Amino acid sequence: MTVLKVSDVRKVYGSKQGGSVSTALNGVSFEIEKGEFVGIMGPSGAGKSTLLNVIATIDTVTAGEISIGGQDIGGIKEPEISDFRRSKLGFIFQDYNLLDTLTLRENIALPLILSKKNLKEIEDTVNRVATELGIENFLGKYPYEVSGGQKQRASAARAMVNAPELILADEPTGALDSKSSKDLLQCMQRLNEKKQATIMLVTHDAFAASFCKRIIFIKDGVLFMEIFNTGTRKEFFDKILKVLSSLGGDNSELF
Amino acid sequence: MNFFNLAINNIKKKFGSYLIYLISTIFAVTIFSIFCSIYFNPQFSEYRFGAGKITVLFRAAAIAIVLFSSVFVLYSNKFFVKTRKKEIAIYSLVGMKKSQIGRMMFYENIVMGLIATVCGTVLGIVFSRFFSMILLHLMADGTEVSFSVQWQAVITTVVAFLILFMISSLNAYGIIYRYQLIELLSANKESEKLPKYSVIGGILAIMLIVLGYTIAMVMDVNEGGLHLMIPALVILVCIVIGTLLLFKNFIPMAMLALKRNRAFYYKTENIISISQIVYRIKANSKMLSFIAITCAITITMMSATFSMYRALGSMMPYYSPFSYISKNIDDQQFNEMLEVIQQTGEVKVTATNQFEIIKIQLQNDEYSIETENNLGMMVSGYIMSQSTYQSIIKDTKVGTGAFHNMKTDFNMDLKDGEGYFIDGNTKKDYCENLTGSAMNLQFSNETDTYTIVGVSLHKYIGFLDLYLKPTMVLSDAAYKKYLEQAGADDVVNFTGIMFDNPAGSENTVAALNKIVPENIQSSSTLGIANLSYIGVYKSIFSLYGAYVFIGLFIGILFLLASGSIMYYKQIIEAQEEVGRYDILKKIGMSRDEIKKSITKQLAIVFGLSLTVGLLHSAFALLTYNRTMDLAGKELPTMINAGIIVGIYIIIYCFFYLLSVNSYIRIAWGRKK
Numbered sequence: 001m002t003v004l005k006v007s008d009v010r011k012v013y014g015s016k017q018g019g020s021v022s023t024a025l026n027g028v029s030f031e032i033e034k035g036e037f038v039g040i041m042g043p044s045g046a047g048k049s050t051l052l053n054v055i056a057t058i059d060t061v062t063a064g065e066i067s068i069g070g071q072d073i074g075g076i077k078e079p080e081i082s083d084f085r086r087s088k089l090g091f092i093f094q095d096y097n098l099l100d101t102l103t104l105r106e107n108i109a110l111p112l113i114l115s116k117k118n119l120k121e122i123e124d125t126v127n128r129v130a131t132e133l134g135i136e137n138f139l140g141k142y143p144y145e146v147s148g149g150q151k152q153r154a155s156a157a158r159a160m161v162n163a164p165e166l167i168l169a170d171e172p173t174g175a176l177d178s179k180s181s182k183d184l185l186q187c188m189q190r191l192n193e194k195k196q197a198t199i200m201l202v203t204h205d206a207f208a209a210s211f212c213k214r215i216i217f218i219k220d221g222v223l224f225m226e227i228f229n230t231g232t233r234k235e236f237f238d239k240i241l242k243v244l245s246s247l248g249g250d251n252s253e254l255f
Numbered sequence: 256m257n258f259f260n261l262a263i264n265n266i267k268k269k270f271g272s273y274l275i276y277l278i279s280t281i282f283a284v285t286i287f288s289i290f291c292s293i294y295f296n297p298q299f300s301e302y303r304f305g306a307g308k309i310t311v312l313f314r315a316a317a318i319a320i321v322l323f324s325s326v327f328v329l330y331s332n333k334f335f336v337k338t339r340k341k342e343i344a345i346y347s348l349v350g351m352k353k354s355q356i357g358r359m360m361f362y363e364n365i366v367m368g369l370i371a372t373v374c375g376t377v378l379g380i381v382f383s384r385f386f387s388m389i390l391l392h393l394m395a396d397g398t399e400v401s402f403s404v405q406w407q408a409v410i411t412t413v414v415a416f417l418i419l420f421m422i423s424s425l426n427a428y429g430i431i432y433r434y435q436l437i438e439l440l441s442a443n444k445e446s447e448k449l450p451k452y453s454v455i456g457g458i459l460a461i462m463l464i465v466l467g468y469t470i471a472m473v474m475d476v477n478e479g480g481l482h483l484m485i486p487a488l489v490i491l492v493c494i495v496i497g498t499l500l501l502f503k504n505f506i507p508m509a510m511l512a513l514k515r516n517r518a519f520y521y522k523t524e525n526i527i528s529i530s531q532i533v534y535r536i537k538a539n540s541k542m543l544s545f546i547a548i549t550c551a552i553t554i555t556m557m558s559a560t561f562s563m564y565r566a567l568g569s570m571m572p573y574y575s576p577f578s579y580i581s582k583n584i585d586d587q588q589f590n591e592m593l594e595v596i597q598q599t600g601e602v603k604v605t606a607t608n609q610f611e612i613i614k615i616q617l618q619n620d621e622y623s624i625e626t627e628n629n630l631g632m633m634v635s636g637y638i639m640s641q642s643t644y645q646s647i648i649k650d651t652k653v654g655t656g657a658f659h660n661m662k663t664d665f666n667m668d669l670k671d672g673e674g675y676f677i678d679g680n681t682k683k684d685y686c687e688n689l690t691g692s693a694m695n696l697q698f699s700n701e702t703d704t705y706t707i708v709g710v711s712l713h714k715y716i717g718f719l720d721l722y723l724k725p726t727m728v729l730s731d732a733a734y735k736k737y738l739e740q741a742g743a744d745d746v747v748n749f750t751g752i753m754f755d756n757p758a759g760s761e762n763t764v765a766a767l768n769k770i771v772p773e774n775i776q777s778s779s780t781l782g783i784a785n786l787s788y789i790g791v792y793k794s795i796f797s798l799y800g801a802y803v804f805i806g807l808f809i810g811i812l813f814l815l816a817s818g819s820i821m822y823y824k825q826i827i828e829a830q831e832e833v834g835r836y837d838i839l840k841k842i843g844m845s846r847d848e849i850k851k852s853i854t855k856q857l858a859i860v861f862g863l864s865l866t867v868g869l870l871h872s873a874f875a876l877l878t879y880n881r882t883m884d885l886a887g888k889e890l891p892t893m894i895n896a897g898i899i900v901g902i903y904i905i906i907y908c909f910f911y912l913l914s915v916n917s918y919i920r921i922a923w924g925r926k927k
Contacts, residue, residue, distance in 0.1 A: 058841065079845040086843025097838045101530040111842055113521045122521055158842070 002070075003165050003198045004032040004055065009064035011050050011221075014042040024050040026221035027064070032166070035196040036190065041204060041240070043247060047221045048202050052170055055200070056089060057081055071164045075089035086111050090159030090167040094174035096151040098143040105130075105139035111162040129157045132195075133187050149180030160197055169201045173208045185211040196244060204245060210237040217249055262362035273367065275826065276335040277817050280371035280380065283324045283331075284416050286686045286812050288379020289386050291408035292319050296387060316805040320812065325419055327816050332364070332423035334823050336430055338830065341860045344436055353431050368420025376412050380404055386808070389417040391565070394800030444572065450536070452511070463497030471878045494871060498547055502540035506863060507533060522873035523848050528856030535828065536860075542824060543864045546817045550868025553813040554896070554903055555875040559808030560799075562895035567795055572661045575717040575791040576651040577608075577751035578760060579767060584609075584750045591770050592752070599763045602754035606650040611748045612637040613734075613741050616697040617725055619707075621689060624723045625680040636679065636725040637747070638696065640734035641669050647715050650753055658683040663713040665728065674705035674729040678712050694727060698737055705729065716749060717791070757788035814903060818910035823866075825857060825914040829921035836922040846923055853918050861911045869900065 011025040024047045032038050042048050053059035055066060057073050066073050068088055076084050090111075091097070098107045105126055112122045130136045133153045138146050143154070152172055159167050169188070173181035189211050191197045203209050210233050217224040226244055229236040262749075295314050339360075346356050383405075467490045474486040510654045514520050520529060536543070584592070589609070596604055617636045623629045644665060647653075656662030665675055674694055678686040694702050705727065715726075738746070754760050836849060844852075876896050 012588065056841070079847055082840075082843045082845030082848070084843075085841070089843075091841050097841070099527075099530070099835055099838060101534040101835070102526070106526060106530065109521060110526070110839075113526055114523050114844055114848065116523065119518050119521055123517075 002031050003036075003068065003114065004200065005032050005065075005067045006030050006051075006055070007065050009051075009054065009066060010062045011054060011059070011088070011248065012062045023221055025054070025061075026114050028221070029064075030216055030223060032198060032200060034198055035192070037192040037199045037211070037213045038201065039215040040200065040202045040218065040233040041209055041215055041244070042218040042224070043204070045220075046218045048204075048218065049170070051060055052168060052200075052202050056091065056168055057085055063095075063142060063152045074122075076135065086114050086162060088157075088165045090164040092152070092155050092159045092167065092169040092172045096143070096148075096155045096175075098151055098158075100143050103140055103142055104135065104146065104150075107143070107154055108139075108157045108161050110158060125161055126157075129161050130154075132191070133157045134183075137166075142192070147180070148176050149183055152176060152180070152184050153206040156184065156187065156191075160191065160195075165198065167197055167199045169203075171203055172201070173205060178207075181205075181208065193251060206237060206240045209240050210234075212242075215240060215243075217243055217247060259362050261364060262359050262824045264358075265363055273335075275823065276312060276331055277367060277371060280328055280368070280420075281375045281825070282815065282819070284371055285329050285378040285382065285414065287320055287324050287415065287530065288376050288408065288412040289383045290317060290381060290808065291411050292383030292405050293387055293390060295405040295407040295411070296383075298387075305474050306316075312801055312805055316809060318466020320811060323809075323812060323816065324415075327820070328416075328419050329423055329426075330820060331823065332426065334827055336360075336427050338363075338827065340430070340438075341430055341433070345848045347431065347436055356431045357428040360430065361424045364424035365420060366426040368416070368424060370414045372413055372420065375416070376409055379412065380409070382485070383408075389799065390798075390804045393804050394797045421520040434719070437471065449515075452507045453502045454504070454508065456500045457508045458505075460497050460500030460503075460505045463493045465500065467493030468874045471874050474878070494551075495544075495548060498544045498867060499540065500870070501867065502543045502547075502863075503537055506540075507536050512843060523844070524851045524855050527844075527852045528859065531832070531835075531856055532859055539824065539860075542820065543860070546821060546864040546866040549817045550811050550865060550873065550903070553810045553817075554868065554872040554900055555879065556806050557903075558872070558876055558896035558899045559879050560803045561899055564799055564803040565895055567799055570661075570795075571788060571792060572651065572653075572716055573717065574795065575788045576661075576715060577717070578648075578752040578754035578757035578788045579764060580716060580749055581767075582750075583748050588770060589750055592750075592767055595770060596752075596754075596763055599766050601763045602756050602760045604752055605755050608646055608650045608751040608753075609748070610639075610643045610751070611738075611746050612639045612643070612647065612726065613698075613737055614745050614747065615727070615737070617727065618695040618697065619689060619692060621692060622685050622694075622725075623683060624725075625682060626723065631886060633697070634725060634908070637736060638725070638727045638729055640731045641675075642731050643729055644675070644728045644792075647751070650751065653713065653714070653715075658687060658710075658712050660712050660714050663711045663715075665709060665713075667709060667728040669708065669728065669733075671730055671733055672705055673708045673730065676707045676710045677715065677726040677728065678710060679724040679726070680712070683712060686712065691800035696727060699740060705733075716751070732817040754788075758792065760789045761793075812898075814906055818907060821861060822914045822917070824919065825918050827859075829918040832922055834926065837924075840923075849923060850919055853922060854915050857911060857915050857918060861907070861914070865904070865907060872896075872900075 003019060007029045009025050009028045010023070013021055013022050019173055028047070028051065040048055040051065050059065054061050055068070055073075057076070061074065065075060071084075071088075073084070077110055098104070099110075102110070108126045109128060111121050112125060117125075126139070127136065130139055133156060135153050135157065138150055138154075143151055146154075152175075156167075156169075158173070159169075172188075176184065185208055188199060188201075192213075201208065201212060209215055210229075213229050215227050215229075217226070224247065227236075227239055227243060294317055299689050343356055343360070346359075347353070351359075375458060470490050470493070474483075510529060511530055515532065520526055581592075589607075592606065593607075596602065615636055615638050617634045618631065620631045622634070623632050624634055648663060648665065654662040655664055655666075657664045662680065663677075667675070669675060674695060676686060676689055680686065687710070689707050689710050692707055694707050696703050696705060752765070876893065880893070
């Protein structure tokens with residue numbers, strides 16, 4: 001089953017005001033199937049963030065079509081877009097994006113509360129998801145009281161608590177040390193394998209990307225290459241590095 | 256480009272964000288300027304009735320307004336500077352020297368201050384005419400206000416605010432020196448930890464407030480002014496500290512309890528609003544207490560003055576039951592008076608009453624005048640015949656009622672040896688049990704005893720001669736006996752005249768006072784020999800009118816200022832919350848849900864301080880009502896207070912809606 005279908009998406013900035021025009025996405029097409037763990041890589045300015053934003057319904061495309069779970073997202077208007085976001089999508093951000101006025105438990109419960117689930121269901125689901133991510137002992141704490149890794153796992157828990165069609169992760173390891181990064185990525189890998197969660201991970205860190213099953217490289221707004229993880233993670237890691245050097249990006253930023 | 260130009264450019268480019276600050280400072284200057292214009296207007300300072308008192312009142316009010324304006328301007332400035340911390344940090348990062356940044360901030364603030372001073376002063380001059388007219392109207396004086404610019408007022412306003420803006424500009428100048436760069440950069444990220452509350456503080460808050468209320472309810476308000484000072488101070492301290500602790504500890508505690516009720520808390524519109532209030536309320540506790548106490552003061556002050564003012568009209572018969580009354584007038588003067596009234600043509604005479612009473616000494620074992628508290632004392636008073644009293648009741652249209660200064664229950668036919676006692680005291684404490692007891696009348700060394708068959712507090716000739724002097728009404732036969740023995744000095748003659756429209760008798764009374772100069776005899780308590788409705792009316796209204804005006808004026812100032820402080824605070828918070836609402840948007844909170852959540856959050860914040868303020872003012876007004884024993888029981892202070900509270904809530908709600916609107920606009924941002 002196809003969860004995400006991106007067909008010939010273009011995004012041009014600045015044309016309306018008549019100023020300088022810049023093309024962020026210039027005809028990108030790909031599909032993500034249910035249960036996939038896909039990485040999106042590319043040098044700075046390749047259009048990664050733009051792609052994520054248009055898929056996340058935060059931004060709109062100039063041309064082309066994106067459908068999630070078979071539904072064309074271009075046709076959804078406010079206020080349905082909010083419903084759509086909270087039922088179909090889960091977000092994990094580099095800077096966690098947890099609300100510091102809420103405990104981890106409340107942060108994770110938020111999408112369920114917004115969906116007006118009953119109290120018992122909310123509490124059961126939050127406890128189950130938190131246990132899966134190994135943060136069940138920190139649920140009563142506020143974000144400022146826990147480590148970055150724990151925050152990011154709470155963020156991941158929030159992203160998947162609603163069992164969304166697609167989880168979008170934007171550089172989730174960007175602010176984490178290597179140990180926490182590894183823990184988080186292993187968590188995501190486990191979720192993907194055991195729960196069949198569909199994850200799209202945007203990153204420029206080859207280590208993080210090596211946890212994916214497939215990686216799509218984009219450069220200058222177009223799809224550049226696609227590679228699959230067929231062997232061990234180490235082999236896949238080396239493969240990624242080769243592609244990156246052929247992309248001609250500045251490799252120093254990758255390590 | 257020098258730094259003055261940079262400062263000017265800053266103001267030009269971001270005029271919108273400066274506008275709120277400008278508006279509130281202009282407002283403060285305008286209010287002050289209006290007040291100064293009235294204060295320095297010779298028409299008011301030389302007002303003929305109770306001029307001394309008005310000046311004192313206005314001076315006290317001026318001090319209050321100066322203090323309040325200063326707090327308001329400095330507070331606004333603090334907020335204004337806070338919103339610019341990040342910008343200052345960026346200037347510093349790109350290499351601007353501290354002294355340059357300081358100078359830029361100083362110029363900016365002083366320019367804004369100058370604009371505010373000029374605009375405010377001009378607006379003040381324009382509006383002062385309008386406010387002067389209101390004041391004169393309240394003071395029941397029909398004369399036109401001559402409109403002239405009071406230079407003294409302008410200079411005072413300008414100097415006061417230049418000093419104030421100089422202080423705030425120096426504060427802005429110093430900000431770059433007081434903070435580390437990192438603090439400036441994360442200016443909006445202060446207080447990110449969940450505040451701690453003290454349970455003892457919460458309990459103490461409730462105890463202090465209850466204690467304050469209890470003292471207010473049980474204290475003896477009939478004691479003299481100085482005796483009231485101590486309980487009043489205790490109440491004030493209890494309530495102020497209690498309110499502070501309430502917002503600091505009790506309300507956060509209550510909110511946390513709400514949070515524990517998950518079935519309630521886990522609702523879209525509750526979770527965000529309540530968690531944010533819990534987070535913020537302690538840091539905001541000082542402001543919220545300030546708003547609550549200001550609200551209490553405003554409502555109490557406005558209700559008290561407003562209800563007193565409304566009460567004055569119905570109090571008139573207490574001061575002057577006759578439209579015009581004079582003492583010891585001969586027949587020739589009386590005819591002359593009638594002629595003058597007709598000539599003036601302003602009002603018609605509906606009744607005249609010439610009567611006399613006789614000075615006498617009274618003694619009763621249970622009676623004393625209220626200032627002496629010496630039971631059985633000999634009291635100077637009067638006797639009056641039954642028919643005279645009946646004619647006065649008829650002419651002045653006295654209502655029926657017991658123990659009342661403006662009513663009487665006299666309807667009996669007195670027999671020999673019986674008397675009806677009219678107390679000169681203002682309260683019924685000494686006369687209420689006198690019926691049936693013996694009253695000794697001592698007249699030219701002879702003492703006769705009469706049985707009291709009825710009592711009243713009726714002030715049948717108002718202020719004239721009756722203060723603390725009781726009167727015995729005797730049967731016509733008994734009275735005649737005394738009249739025959741009385742010498743010329745013992746008898747006091749009165750001439751009372753009723754007009755059809757006493758409130759419009761100004762010119763008539765002025766003409767009458769020429770025939771009967773006000774100072775011909777100064778035997779009465781007030782030192783006047785004649786008393787007119789309009790005279791009393793004007794002297795009372797000129798004093799209380801000024802009182803009401805100041806009450807309303809300061810009330811409006813307090814209300815608008817607290818409203819804009821709340822508004823400010825919400826805007827600042829909204830700017831700090833933008834990130835949070837961004838996250839919520841991404842999680843999938845819709846605009847309507849965010850709107851609902853914000854509406855609820857602000858409703859709680861605005862509602863809390865209003866509720867606490869209203870509660871305080873309810874108790875203050877109940878106590879006030881008890882002090883007004885003459886008027887309070889009769890007059891619906893609470894209805895008048897209700898009107899004031901209604902108006903207050905409407906204006907307060909306006910600020911609430913304004914805040915909600917701006918908050919949503921900032922939190923949701925541009926439509927995406």
